[in-house]
Every structure is written in C-alpha cells, then in structure tokens.
Amino acid sequence: MSLTRPTVLGYLVPLLAIIVLVILLTVTLYRLTDIQRAMRNNASANMTWVIYQAHTESLLLTNAVQQSLIAPHQESNLAHRYQMLLSRIDVLGDGPQKRALEAMGLAEPLLEQANAAMQLGPRFERGHIDAADYEHTREVLHAFSDLLQSASGRAMRTEWEEAGARLDIYRNAVLTVFFLMIGIWICGAVISIQLLLALKKTRDNERIRLRGIELQRQLEHERRISELYRSFGSMVSHQFRTPLAIIDATMQRLIRAGDRMTKEEINHRAGKARQATQRLNQLIENILQADRYMEQLDVSMQPCQLAELANQAVSEYRTIAPKRDIRLVDETGGNSTAQCDSVLTVQILGNLLSNALKYSDEDTGISVRVSCQADWVCCEICDKGDGIAVHDLPHVFKRYFRAPDATDIVGTGIGLHIAMELATLQNGDILVCSERGRGSCFTLRLPCSPQHFRQSHAHEPGPAPTRIDRGNV
C-alpha cells in the first residue's frame, strides 16, 4: 500500500488517533486509580495528638506529685494520674505510633524516658511521695515532659511535611490527568472530524449514485421516446405511403391519359384516389383519437360474466364479418365472474377479434375460449393466420409497432397497445403466443375477485405463453 495522501488522511490518521486515545485513556485510568489508592492510605497515626496527650498526663502527674507533697494527708489521685500516664505511654508504644516515632527518630529517647518514669511506678501507686524522693521524681517527669514537648513540635512538622508531600502527589497526579484529558480531547476531536468527513463522503457518494440512477432513467426514457418516434416513422412510412402511392399513380394516369379516358373511368379513378385520401384521414384520425381516448377514460370496476362480454363482442363481429366462422366456447361452467369494466373489456375483446379477422385468411375460423385459471378469468382468441415472427413478439404491444411482414395490412400499431393499457387499468393483462404458419393466440386475463389481484402467477397451465410487458410510453 503506497502512502498516498488519501490513505494517510483516511486510515492512518484516525487509526493513530484511536491508538493514542486508547493509550491516553488507559494511562488516565491508571493515574486516577493511583490517586484513589493514595487517598485511601491516609491512616497515618495522629502523632501530635498522641504526644500532646502524653505530655498533658505527664504534667498532670507532676502536678499530682506536688499536690501530694503539699497536702500529704489529703486523698491523693497520684495512682489514677499514673494509670492515665501509663495508658498514654502504652499508646505511644503501640505499633503504628511506635513506627511513626521511629521515623521521626524519637522512639528511643521517648521510650527511654517513659521507662525512667515507670521505674517510679511503685511510688505513685503507694499514693504519696516522700520529700526525699521528690527531687528525683520531679527531674524524671520534667525531662519526660520536655522531651514530649519538643517531640510534639517535631511530630507536627513531620505531619505537615507528609501532608505537603501527599498534596504534591495529588497535585502532580491531577495535573498529569489534566494534560492527559487535553490529549484525549484532541484525539476525540480528530476522530470526530474524521467521522464527519467520512459521513459527508458517504452522503456525496450516495448523491452521486442517485444522480447516476436518475440519469440512467432519463436515458432509458429518451431511448423509449426515440424508439417510439422510430416506430411512428416506420408505421407512417408504410401506412401512408400506400394510399399516397395510389393517389400519385391515379393522378399520373389522369395527367398522362386523362383526355383519352371516359368520364366514368375518370370518376372511377378519382373515386379510388378519394378512397385513399379517406384512408389517410382515417389513419390520422385513429392516431389522434387514441390519445384523446386514453385521457378521457373512465373505469368502473364491477363483477361481470366474462363469457357474456365475449358473447357480445363475438355477436358484433359476426354481423361485421358474416362469412367468418367465429366459435365461442365457455369452459367455466357458467361462472366466469371477473372484476372489470364491461365496456372496456368488450373493446379489448373487439380489438383482439378484429386483429384475428384481419391477420388470417377469410376461409379460416376464429376460436374464442373463456376459461378459469387459478385467480384469473381468461378469454383466449385464436386465429389460424400466418402468426407473428418470434423476434417481433416482444414488440407487439408497443405503440406504433407494425410487424415488417404485415405492412400490407392497414393499421397504425395503436390497437394492441391500447388493449394492453385497458387490460392493465383493470388489473389484468394480455398474453400472446404465436407460431409461424399456424396462427396466433391472444389471451385477456382479468382477476377473479377484487382480493385476487395479479401478484405472482408462476404456474401457467399448458404451453407457456410469452408474457409481454406493455410498452411504456
């Protein structure tokens, strides 16, 4: 991996920041536990107080000694005061206090003096002091008191030193944590900025992707429109050329041999030209009407018997083409209820029937079969014409599409397109299957009931018809 600028900025910097952050957090945590531990270890002996207490008891004992000397016959509290001093000496000699005194270098002289005082114990317990003993007793107790007095000063200094040192430790630790926190703050900021940048980049990428999809969609739309124009051009060129050619040829003939023609012949030829003109007009009218028709469409869905609608359409075409053999078969057993608009459905069936009649020979029959398949009610209209080429099948429902081999039959390529649109409006569709030389079958499928809209119908019985998506214009 080469160290390019984006690599450094995108990966190395945040990675480094995270590592540093983890290290800083760990060190901070360690320092904080240090402080916490140091704070708990503050149970040092309160030496100033202990020494002060011993000093007081020593002075009180001295006082009691003097009292006993001044008033030898009074009840003396020498013994009690001595007990109290003993108790203080006992505390001084106990573990924590003794260690503190040792640290101050006071343990040995103090305990030595304490021992000297305890040597005098029997005198105090006796309850009185003789004049002979007084001087020595006073000296011993004074020496002890003096030593305790200076010791209390030393103890105070030591304790203050310790307190100062402890505060130093706390202050340094807090300062360290303070700087560590600044480091953590900086690392956090770096990571946050990286995150924000990454987020922005993701958003930008998403926007670019959506823009790409939109462009793709527009391109597709453009492609469809251009295809539509091509189909339109192709249809116009074929459909309009024939009548134009008829008109042109008739006019040439009239120009060239008009003076030799009888009036009847001229009329006959002019009539042909006019027919061609009418056809042109009809074509144009059909094209314009198709758009208007789709715009003004009003769909009213209700349960209808498809077999009855098929019968209507068939009857109509039997009148139009009385010579053709149109057979209607109802395989539903009398129940072919579909959810649809009856008028639109008859129009679809009419369109399919007219196509069947148009694209097959006069002496061939047309079969119309109504059946139920899963959630669908179907009406299949089959002819025995030339069929549709396999490569044309996917295009038959596209607007203005005319199969190249059927251009001699008049048509705009709008009929099937509209039929499919109408079927879709009713939640149905039209399937087509065809075989060259044997004929074509168009099947209108409509949903049985309102709940069963077409969702997924993977299983189609019989030969799988080619499912054609309607051209999207």
Place this chain on the structure above:
Amino acid sequence: MQHTITQGWRLLLATSLLFGLAIAGIRPAFASGNTNVRQLPPPSGDVLLIIDGAITSTNDGTEAHLDLDAIRSLPAYSLHTSTAVTDGVKHFEGVLMRDLLQLVGASGAMVEAGALNNYSVDIPIADFHDYDVVLATHMDGKQLLPSDKGPFWIVYPRDEWRQLQDIRYDYRWVWQLNRLTVK
C-alpha cells in the same frame, strides 16, 4: 497494681454516692413527674460507667450508674477487628452498644461519649443500629484497664464495613470511656 486501681474506683464510687445523696431530695419529684422511669438495681461494685441524658432507666437520680456486673448482665458479644492505633487483628469482647442503650431506655439521636482524659465526642445513635458497635471490656482476652484503654473501649466492626475504614469513624472509637450522655 489491681489493688490500687480498686482504690481509685472506690474514690469514684464515694464521690458518686455523695452526689447521689445530694440529689436524693429531688428524686421523688422527678419520679412522679415521669411515670416511665424504671429503676435499675443499684451498683454493687465499682461504678465504671455513668449514663445520663435522655434515658428512662436510672438508679441514681437522673443517671444510671453501672458496674461491671450490670454491663455483663447484657448478652455477651465478641468481634475480631483491626484498629487504627494497634497492629494486627484484635479480639474484643463486651456487649453491643445498642443493648446497653436499651438497658437504660435511651431515646435520642446522639450520644456524647466522654473519656477519663476528658475527651468527648458525639456519636449518632444510628451507628449502633447500622453496625454491631461493641462496648469492649476485654481485648485479646485481657480486661481493659485505665492504664491501657479501659475501662471500656467503643469498638466498630471496622474490618466488616469498608465505610468504617475512615478517619471520620476512627475518632468515634472512644477508649477509657466512663460517661455517656444521651441527647
């Protein structure tokens, strides 16, 4: 040594007796004013602990004067714990402070504990209900004496509760305890 200590306590006893006689005159009036007052048996030995203040059981005016027998009449309790002023874990024997306060019918929020050296500290009575605080008479099997930390030492179960390992509890460990005032 034991002999002279007894002497000392005798002195204390004498003083308290004198004090008791002095207030004897007002005692009936006090008793009739407070019907809840319960009489404690008079001490037969040296009075080691005086309890006064908001208490209902007394044996000397408004005070309860307790000797070692009176203390020992309460359920014995023992406890192992370290202390702030000694090394290692010590074994204390004595009675629970809450039992003692119940004995004298104490009602209040605080107890002022006083020691032979005039040290005094206010202890919340809640401490005695929250923790098994002991009025120790013995340490490591040896009776506490005024020459060490006797006659009584208030001992907290320091090793059982982390919050008791705090200098703010250490000063409640009154040794040479000789007086309690319920407030």
